Amino acid sequence: MxxxxxxxxxxxxxxxxxxxxxxxxxxxxxxxxxxxxxxxxxxxxxxxxxxxxxxxxxxxxxxxxxxxxxxxxxxxxxxxxxIVHVPEGRRLFGAMSVEENLLMGAYARKAGRAEIRRDLDRVYTTFPRLRERRNQQAATLSGGEQQMCAIGRGLMSAxxxxxxxxxxxxxxxxxxxxxxxxxxxxxxxxxxxxxxxxxxxxxxxxxxxxxxxxxxxxxxxxxxxxxxxxxxxxxxxxxxxxx
Ligand SMILES: Nc1ncnc2c1ncn2[C@@H]1O[C@H](COP(=O)(O)OP(=O)(O)O)[C@@H](O)[C@H]1O
Ligand SMILES: [Mg+2]
Missing domain, CATH: 3.40.50.300 (P-loop containing nucleotide triphosphate hydrolases)
Known part of the structure; x- marks a missing residue:
């Protein structure tokens, strides 16, 4: 058990x-x-x-x-x-796109591409705003969108x-x-x-x-x-x- x-x-x-x-x-x-x-x-x-x-x-x-x-x-x-930590203040990589930030969350995983794609899709389903803005620089997001992106990045760490x-x-x-x-x-x-x-x-x-x-x-x-x-x-x- x-x-x-x-x-x-x-x-x-x-x-x-x-x-x-x-x-x-x-x-x-x-x-x-x-x-x-x-x-x-x-x-x-x-x-x-x-x-x-x-x-x-x-x-x-x-x-x-x-x-x-x-x-x-x-x-x-x-x-x-x-044990995945979404820090206070979000700490995104401002010059990188939303999707690049999300993929950073999966950086250390030994998952295959298909699995990472599936998890990325799940993040976009949870936060449709991130899908709309996936190619936008993280620094240009509103505070709420940045928090979604930070949580999404955390989710990408499985x-x-x-x-x-x-x-x-x-x-x-x-x-x-x-x-x-x-x-x-x-x-x-x-x-x-x-x-x-x-x-x-x-x-x-x-x-x-x-x-x-x-x-x-x-x-x-x-x-x-x-x-x-x-x-x-x-x-x-x-x-x-x-x-
Ligand atoms: N980097 C640091 N160096 C020294 N003291 C710190 C540091 N960060 C926090 N503290 C002190 O640790 C205590 C707890 O802070 P913190 O964990 O940030 O509390 P909370 O998140 O509950 O507001 C506070 O007294 C704070 O001043
Ligand atoms: Mg605190």
């Missing part, structure tokens, strides 16, 4: 130079689910994603995925395993787990709605997602389970519905006072 946890961390610590940011993170992401990570600015969400994708080193604890210990595996090995940092940042409500719908479809079709989203209502509404981070620690976890009803979460992150 397949391991139900696609990602698990135990006592994960990490930081930058002298600064420790993560203080023993226990995270569990169930295969086939959307897991949300919420918390105020500076809580350590991006640092956690960077650690999970090998961009910054693990200092203590473990990263397990699909029954394998990937602690210290390095960015290339984590990507090859399928993710076991797609990690998206700040889905909605700087985007109009209509575009955010389109992106949320796209994530629902991708998830329904089997993609496991770890999402950082500053709009807590959107995040908790979309996810199966959520983890709340504060000052480098997980301070709460539960289903989206449980956390939406949690007075402490409502008070701290939804701007709702106790009734």
């Amino acid at each position: 397949a391991e139900p946890l696609i990602l698990q961390t135990a006592g994960l610590t990490a930081g930058y130079g002298e600064i420790q940011v993560l203080w023993g993170i226990d995270l569990a992401v169930v295969r086939g689910e959307i897991t949300a990570l919420i918390g105020s600015n500076g809580a350590g969400k991006t640092t956690l994603m960077r650690t999970l994708s090998g961009l910054i080193p693990v200092r203590g604890g473990h990263i397990l995925s699909d029954g394998r210990d990937l602690t210290g595996a390095g960015a290339a090995a984590l990507l090859a395993h399928g 993710p076991l787990l797609l990690m998206i940092d700040e889905l909605s940042l700087g985007l109009s409500p209509l575009l955010v709605e389109q992106l949320v719908d796209a994530l629902r479809v991708l998830n329904r079709d089997g993609t496991s997602i770890l999402l950082v989203e500053q709009d807590v209502t959107i995040a908790l509404d979309l996810c199966h389970r959520a983890f709340v981070m504060d000052m480098g620690r997980i301070v709460r976890e539960g289903s989206g519905q449980e956390l939406l009803a949690d007075p402490i979460v409502r008070d701290a992150y939804l701007g709702v006072l106790h009734e």
